[in-house]
Amino acid sequence: MRKILIANWKMNLSVSEGLTYLKALKKNANEVVIAAPFTFLNDLKKIARQKNIKLAAQNVSQFAEGAYTGEASAKMLKEAGCSYCLLGHSERRIYFQESDAQINQQIKNLLKYKITPIICVGETKQQRQKGLTKQVIKAQLKAALAGIKNVPLIIAYEPVWAISTFQTGKNIQSASLKDIIAAHNYIRSFVSGKTRVIYGGTVNPQNSKAILKLKQVDGALVGGASLKVSSFNAIIQNT
Ligand code: PGA
Numbered sequence: 001m002r003k004i005l006i007a008n009w010k011m012n013l014s015v016s017e018g019l020t021y022l023k024a025l026k027k028n029a030n031e032v033v034i035a036a037p038f039t040f041l042n043d044l045k046k047i048a049r050q051k052n053i054k055l056a057a058q059n060v061s062q063f064a065e066g067a068y069t070g071e072a073s074a075k076m077l078k079e080a081g082c083s084y085c086l087l088g089h090s091e092r093r094i095y096f097q098e099s100d101a102q103i104n105q106q107i108k109n110l111l112k113y114k115i116t117p118i119i120c121v122g123e124t125k126q127q128r129q130k131g132l133t134k135q136v137i138k139a140q141l142k143a144a145l146a147g148i149k150n151v152p153l154i155i156a157y158e159p160v161w162a163i164s165t166f167q168t169g170k171n172i173q174s175a176s177l178k179d180i181i182a183a184h185n186y187i188r189s190f191v192s193g194k195t196r197v198i199y200g201g202t203v204n205p206q207n208s209k210a211i212l213k214l215k216q217v218d219g220a221l222v223g224g225a226s227l228k229v230s231s232f233n234a235i236i237q238n239t
Contacts, residue, residue: 003212003239004154004198004219006033006056006118007226008086015043021229022047030239031219035086035118038072045081056084056118059092062105074109085110086221088144089120090160100143107144111151118154118221119144120200121187125161133159134186141190154196156221157183162201164224174202177210184216205234212239 013021018040025032035056036044048055057080061071077085087110088103107117121144123136141155160166162174175183184197191197199211200221211217226232 001215001218002029002031003217004031004033004196005232005236005239006035006084006198006200006219006221007232008035008058008089008200008221008223009037009226010058010091010223011037012227013037013040015040018044019047022051022053024229024233025051025053026233026236027051027053028236028239030236032236033084035084035221038080041077041080041082048081054083055081056086057082057115058086058089060085060087060106060110060115062102062109064109074106074113074115077110077115078113082115084116084118084154086118086120086156088140090122090158090163091165094160094166100140103144104146104148107148107153111148116152116154118156118198120156120158120221122158122160122162122183122201125166128159128161133183137183137186138190141187145191150192150194152194153191154198154218155187155191156198156200157187158200158221159183164202167202172202174207175199177214180211181214181216184214188216203235205231205238208235209238 033054057077092098110117121140123133127136187197196218198219203220203222204225
């Protein structure tokens with residue numbers, strides 16, 4: 001099955017590094033998406049189109065337009081060439097206190113411009129230790145998707161404890177295949193058949209093959225291992 005492989009560059013690289021990266025990006029039958037900083041999008045648009053690579057933003061305003069200093073609207077993202085937009089990434093929830101209600105509004109704004117939302121959900125280490133994984137996923141999905149039905153969406157299961165950002169020390173953890181299957185099956189029980197469910201949380205060239213082989217996994221959201229084109233190419237070619 002065709003998978004979607006998303007590179008989340010976060011706040012890294014420069015426009016010229018991004019252009020060099022895109023030129024070196026290998027493609028196969030899978031869909032490849034680059035989630036780049038706002039200011040890169042217009043510059044990457046042309047080469048992305050030539051190479052059939054899709055662009056994603058990493059965030060969007062909850063407001064449609066107006067006096068909201070520092071924000072970028074769904075309309076602006078459409079103009080900048082975005083097909084997708086990440087929402088509710090744990091870094092945004094934790095560092096910028098983004099709420100599920102805000103994410104609900106962001107989804108509605110994106111859908112008006114036919115930009116597919118990629119909604120990140122997942123439990124923290126403490127929530128996992130308390131056995132709250134399913135409850136957290138359910139609450140996040142219910143609130144984010146209130147009033148939204150039968151539209152194309154992507155849900156990224158990103159257990160916070162497995163994301164490289166929140167891990168200290170050498171012992172980097174990623175979820176086991178069993179954890180991933182259980183969470184993805186659970187997410188699927190809430191969403192329509194049009195929804196793709198992807199995994200993120202330290203996906204790298206070493207573990208990507210086994211994770212992406214799972215029928216429950218429609219793709220991957222890759223952070224740290226997407227910063228070097230050689231490593232993201234290895235994930236693409238592994239799949
Ligand atoms: P990671 O990040 O692959 O570096 O763990 C994933 C993400 O934050 O989306």
